[in-house]
Amino acid sequence: MEAIPLTEKRILILCTANSARSQMAEGLLRDMAGSRFEIHSAGSEPSTVNPYAIRVMEAAGIDISDHRSKHLEEYLQTPFDIVITVCDKAAETCPVFPGPAERIHWGFPDPAAVEGTDAEKMAAFSRVRDAIRDRLTTWLETN
Template sequence: MHHPVRVLFLCTGNSARSQMAEAFLRTMGKEHFAVFSAGTEPKALHPLAVQVMREAGIDISGQRSKDLTEFLNQEFDYIITVCDRARDNCPTFPGDNARIHWRFEDPAAARCSEAEQLGVFRRVRNEIRTRVSIWQPAILKKLREAGVKP
């Protein structure tokens, strides 16, 4: 395992879920994680993702959607897919990486009023924050146990 731990979050559009996960881990993990996100079919950053992350105290307005092909020749310790389509279409990356699947509802696909969709974005944001806040300290513990001082 590298230090900083290299993590790639993957989803289909890289417009919301993977962007939020990237921002949360970057914020919580500080210098111990090198965090990236990408999409199998990237779309523009969703404005409601920017809004709900700002509500959580994190500005992602400067982030951009990226195609996973930008990362195909890079090594990662963890590849985390946040939707089934990304999991099913995830290519092979070099190195000895662990693949993890965290399925979250796609808030951008919610068919409802904008106010209701904002609620879906908030719920998904909170689910992602919870998952990252549990996973990140476990990985740091694993590093310490391996003799790496994070």
């Protein structure tokens, strides 16, 4: 009897610009979960990946320098098992995706909104990265 292959769950992580929170969440989840999931991220108003997000992820040993901001329209016809919004605006405007996607909302503050010195901005991005990692750690215990 042949073994039935396990199907990985398809996950989409959304925030408004797909520049910081969703990019960090995508990088962290890929690192933490390995090949358990097919992971994507997108935004309703994509811009570019924030250099501070790249730097704090690099400090955590995760390279997201080759990531690009993607518009959620790229995925509107893609069935997802789980859609995670990581900012309140994305949760409010999240479209309906085909299939029975489970919706999860984790509202994290926008580190890009922090003004100040380079060190203060790095600290803000690091705090959000760590909060996302903590939430993912807890979530992965049951998924």
